[in-house]
Amino acid sequence: MRTEATGPAPEMPEKHYLNATYGIRSWLLTTDHKRIALLYLASVTFFFFIGGFFAMMIRLHLLTPNGYLLTPDLYNRMFTMHGVTMVFFFLIPSIPAILGNFLIPLMVGAKDLAFPKINLLSWYIYVVGGLFTLWSMVNGGLDTGWTFYTPFSTLYSNSAVAPAVVGVFITGFSSILTGLNFLVTVHTMRAPGMTWFRLPLFVWAHYATSIVMILGTPVIAITLGLAAMERVFGLGFFNPAMGGDPILFQHLFWFYSHPAVYIMILPAMGVISELIPTFARKRLFGYHFVAAASLAIAVIGFVVWTHHMFLTGQSTYAAVAFSFLTFIVAIPSAIKTFNWTATLFGGSISFDTPMLYAFGFLGLFMIGGLTGLFLGALGVDINIHDTYFVVAHFHYIMVGGAVMGYLGGLHFWWPKITGRMYPEWLARIAAFILFIGFNFTFFPQFILGIMGMPRRYHTYPPEFQIYNVMSTAGASILAIGYLLPMVYLTWAAFYGKVAGDNPWPATGLEWKTQSPPLTENFEVTPVVTWEAYDFHNRPDLGLDVPAGKGSPGVVAPAHGDD
Amino acid sequence: MQSPLPTFPEQASNFAGNVDALFSFILMTTLFFAVLVTLLIIFAAFKFRRRSEKEVGDDVHGNNVLEVGWTLIPTIIAIGIFAWGAAIYVNYRIAPTDTLDIYVVGKQWMWKLQQPNGRKEINELHIPVGRNVKLILGSEDVIHDFYVPAFRVKMDVVPGRYNTMWFRPVKTGKYHFFCSQYCGTNHAVMGGWVTVMEPAEYAAWLSGESGDVNPVSAGERLFTQFACVTCHLSNGTGRAPSLNGVFGANVLLADGSTVVADEAYIRESILQPNAKIVAGYQPVMPTFQGLVTEEQIGNLTAYIKSLQSQPVPAKGAGIAPSPAGKK
Numbered sequence: 101m102r103t104e105a106t107g108p109a110p111e112m113p114e115k116h117y118l119n120a121t122y123g124i125r126s127w128l129l130t131t132d133h134k135r136i137a138l139l140y141l142a143s144v145t146f147f148f149f150i151g152g153f154f155a156m157m158i159r160l161h162l163l164t165p166n167g168y169l170l171t172p173d174l175y176n177r178m179f180t181m182h183g184v185t186m187v188f189f190f191l192i193p194s195i196p197a198i199l200g201n202f203l204i205p206l207m208v209g210a211k212d213l214a215f216p217k218i219n220l221l222s223w224y225i226y227v228v229g230g231l232f233t234l235w236s237m238v239n240g241g242l243d244t245g246w247t248f249y250t251p252f253s254t255l256y257s258n259s260a261v262a263p264a265v266v267g268v269f270i271t272g273f274s275s276i277l278t279g280l281n282f283l284v285t286v287h288t289m290r291a292p293g294m295t296w297f298r299l300p301l302f303v304w305a306h307y308a309t310s311i312v313m314i315l316g317t318p319v320i321a322i323t324l325g326l327a328a329m330e331r332v333f334g335l336g337f338f339n340p341a342m343g344g345d346p347i348l349f350q351h352l353f354w355f356y357s358h359p360a361v362y363i364m365i366l367p368a369m370g371v372i373s374e375l376i377p378t379f380a381r382k383r384l385f386g387y388h389f390v391a392a393a394s395l396a397i398a399v400i401g402f403v404v405w406t407h408h409m410f411l412t413g414q415s416t417y418a419a420v421a422f423s424f425l426t427f428i429v430a431i432p433s434a435i436k437t438f439n440w441t442a443t444l445f446g447g448s449i450s451f452d453t454p455m456l457y458a459f460g461f462l463g464l465f466m467i468g469g470l471t472g473l474f475l476g477a478l479g480v481d482i483n484i485h486d487t488y489f490v491v492a493h494f495h496y497i498m499v500g501g502a503v504m505g506y507l508g509g510l511h512f513w514w515p516k517i518t519g520r521m522y523p524e525w526l527a528r529i530a531a532f533i534l535f536i537g538f539n540f541t542f543f544p545q546f547i548l549g550i551m552g553m554p555r556r557y558h559t560y561p562p563e564f565q566i567y568n569v570m571s572t573a574g575a576s577i578l579a580i581g582y583l584l585p586m587v588y589l590t591w592a593a594f595y596g597k598v599a600g601d602n603p604w605p606a607t608g609l610e611w612k613t614q615s616p617p618l619t620e621n622f623e624v625t626p627v628v629t630w631e632a633y634d635f636h637n638r639p640d641l642g643l644d645v646p647a648g649k650g651s652p653g654v655v656a657p658a659h660g661d662d
Numbered sequence: 663m664q665s666p667l668p669t670f671p672e673q674a675s676n677f678a679g680n681v682d683a684l685f686s687f688i689l690m691t692t693l694f695f696a697v698l699v700t701l702l703i704i705f706a707a708f709k710f711r712r713r714s715e716k717e718v719g720d721d722v723h724g725n726n727v728l729e730v731g732w733t734l735i736p737t738i739i740a741i742g743i744f745a746w747g748a749a750i751y752v753n754y755r756i757a758p759t760d761t762l763d764i765y766v767v768g769k770q771w772m773w774k775l776q777q778p779n780g781r782k783e784i785n786e787l788h789i790p791v792g793r794n795v796k797l798i799l800g801s802e803d804v805i806h807d808f809y810v811p812a813f814r815v816k817m818d819v820v821p822g823r824y825n826t827m828w829f830r831p832v833k834t835g836k837y838h839f840f841c842s843q844y845c846g847t848n849h850a851v852m853g854g855w856v857t858v859m860e861p862a863e864y865a866a867w868l869s870g871e872s873g874d875v876n877p878v879s880a881g882e883r884l885f886t887q888f889a890c891v892t893c894h895l896s897n898g899t900g901r902a903p904s905l906n907g908v909f910g911a912n913v914l915l916a917d918g919s920t921v922v923a924d925e926a927y928i929r930e931s932i933l934q935p936n937a938k939i940v941a942g943y944q945p946v947m948p949t950f951q952g953l954v955t956e957e958q959i960g961n962l963t964a965y966i967k968s969l970q971s972q973p974v975p976a977k978g979a980g981i982a983p984s985p986a987g988k989k
Binding site: 387446482555 | 666667668669670671677680681684685688689692695696699700702703706707710712714716717718719720721722723724725728729732733736737740741743744746747748749750751752754756770787797803804805807809811812814815816817818820821822823825828838840841842843844845846847848849850851891952
């Protein structure tokens, strides 16, 4: 139900960032945030399919209780490398480094990020970190679990822990620099009239994410540095026989790695906050509350980390305090969900592919978030901690939430990125396949957890088999759901129908420039005179605003928030 | 098994009913909200579907009353769930005093368990039904976790320290236990069976073929062998406090604070004797770090525990005079 221009079909603009210069040098030495976003897109997709391959091996192996496919050591490497690849090289960079990089300057009306060369540097740092980790994977592999728990990782593992840890350590700096770039850009480079409360919520979400990246990532760098020193030089930071404490590692690790969950999900929430108003053609309900909820999640998210450690023997008092804070951090997510839902009421809702992903996100994120309440409740955690319930829970957040948001965003902005539309019906079918495949894969794992199947098991008692078979079947469907978009989005980038500047139409500044944009984004610096997601005072969108509602032709004043 | 699509395992401990009740409560509450929101979304998607290409939605900013409502109501429910969960957990972390104590040592990739009379088992645990059981957990290498799904309890087994867990089996039978903290190659096969028996059966089993030395007498031998006995004189006149009656009591420390003499305290005192100095004594005890094995620490602890019933000397016991002390 896109609004097709009544005039002649749109044509590709003559000059844009993709054809401004040619040759491999023009890409590898670019400082254009849009080209860097595409460099990230290529490398992050590469890691996604490597991580996906490991996942497929895990699911195939678990088809039968005794698993004939892999040896125990190989299985342990598969789930470890799946986790490390997906968390550090796919989920954390996916939305911020690809969509955030591409869109934040466009959304605030700037020519580029604040530090274009540092932006290119962060991509190189990411690649170098990735190469270290890949090297460890082919040279002995990694079998510590993505959590690198000591003393197993530092004293007992017979795998290439050191290079992998160094790889993750290096990649962290890419994340810190990206966060820094976003913060400075949002503070200093907003176009005239783009007040804080006219910023799209995608930008607010990335602002909150950047805070977590800058404050949290140094902690994981230090932690992994200590673990590497213990492993290589035998310094006993975490070794109890030398006066160290293995639990200290977990405190330090989760101090970053819990907030890192919000690095993965907050940007996806930002995407959803763009999709729902666009396809409901209605302001986002409770804009200020959703913006504040993003910041609240980023801040409170820093003080819930020991809920990963309720059963390590930590003090009972600490466990009770952190359980309480865990329930508090759930509230802002609930507020967002209610506001998204309320936005739909009174809207004009279409079912274009990005909106299907938004609906999918709502359902799956809701299940992921609500099952977090089971794990946060101390009494229930005694039973389901470290079982498949946890695996199912975080996949609902990470895949059901973050990946659905990522794919929804990729479809939504694909016409802006490439100037061309993807095949709509194929995309809708793929979204549907993903949703079905995802639930089939991960819902049975909740039940496995309730039954008591621990995580990270290469073999299991036969009573657990039925749900493992379901999960593996679902994973096969899911794999098709991931391959389809990769194929047709690539195809559409070259052969898709020309999209025009604003095919949906949407209200953000990024849609006020041509698709694909010029290297310098806008011909003249835009002046913002409207509020975010305002469809009523935007005659330029060419929509029918009912008489008496809004005031077509008269745009809102540049300042004032009423 | 019973049904082709099984869900909850059997409820075989005192905790199982409580844990499942809270689980069901959270399930019902979250299901209510999830279904409500899902129905609202489906309703809105149908009712407010786009009817003409250029249509726009209403111009609504928000509603502060709704915002306050959907912030407060979930907060209140969340705090309720938190409190219920915390109550179960605190009960689980504080073991009663009348427990049957079993020492459990995890190592890659097996469990060694020892009954109070010294009988040892590998990957098997026999316990009587209806009795409070406390597991004292130590590790020889990496972190493990002792998990019995039918009892709904687990606890990490961490090298360098003791963790404890307790439960009361309420149903005889044979139940799986697992290692649920990833510990390397054979993590998945590091498990076994808990056998819950009638007390009489258990007594018969316990007195059956054993040959293992009971930990108290093993500990007593070590107490002499490591020359502990030369300072820790039982009449309180030695260079170190008498250990009679110390276990479970409050000990007064040099800095004026008190500490309960539990398994963790005794372990620490053996391995890092200068961490807590008893009031009135000099830090003269050497560390036994690296000299005693996990099993030997277990035996020493069992021996010190057995001194609980010995007469406490008037002077030189280190026990705090406060009324909170047990003796």
